[in-house]
Amino acid sequence: MSETIRELISEAALDARIRELGKQISEDYAGKQVHLICVLKGGVFFMCELAKRITVPVSMDFMSVGSYGDGTTSSGVVKIAKDLDESLEGKDVLVVEDIIDSGRTLSYLLEILAKRGPKSMKLCTLLDKPDRRVREVKVDYTGFVIPDEFIVGYGLDYAQKYRNLPYIGIVEGIE
Numbered sequence: 001m002s003e004t005i006r007e008l009i010s011e012a013a014l015d016a017r018i019r020e021l022g023k024q025i026s027e028d029y030a031g032k033q034v035h036l037i038c039v040l041k042g043g044v045f046f047m048c049e050l051a052k053r054i055t056v057p058v059s060m061d062f063m064s065v066g067s068y069g070d071g072t073t074s075s076g077v078v079k080i081a082k083d084l085d086e087s088l089e090g091k092d093v094l095v096v097e098d099i100i101d102s103g104r105t106l107s108y109l110l111e112i113l114a115k116r117g118p119k120s121m122k123l124c125t126l127l128d129k130p131d132r133r134v135r136e137v138k139v140d141y142t143g144f145v146i147p148d149e150f151i152v153g154y155g156l157d158y159a160q161k162y163r164n165l166p167y168i169g170i171v172e173g174i175e
Helices: 011-028 043-052 104-114
Strands: 004-009 034-040 058-066 079-082 092-100 120-128 141-145 168-172
Touching: 011 043, 011 120, 011 141, 034 043, 034 104, 043 058, 043 092, 043 120, 058 104, 092 104, 104 120
Parallel strands: 034 058, 034 092, 092 120, 120 141
Antiparallel strands: 004 168, 058 079
């Protein structure tokens, strides 16, 4: 059986909410520079759009961590495939994620980053799926709270497909 995609959050709704998040982050970091850390691969679409809407100075770095492989549920094993290029010492850090699901990966990542001496560290996610949470994670900025469905689009994938959809969709028909 082949999968189909049903739209959950439209491109227009994503754009409007990201503008709101950019405004709030700009207000909260007024007079400071914010160092965005993108969690690859999925977070890159969101971070690029968010960064364009933040009015305070921004710097960026990228990290690749994961616990999924090609499946639809977390394996529970977190791997760092690409570490940061820059030090976090004394920086106001904002970790930018596409989705928070079980919280395992992010909880582990935040523990690692906190040990690197940032001046402050907050978390921004486009999507939050609290029904799947097994590790508590404090989210400072949330785009949308979503139901426990397997979703794709706007950077999120299913076996490396559908990242380029301009909306968030629910995958139907996967085994």
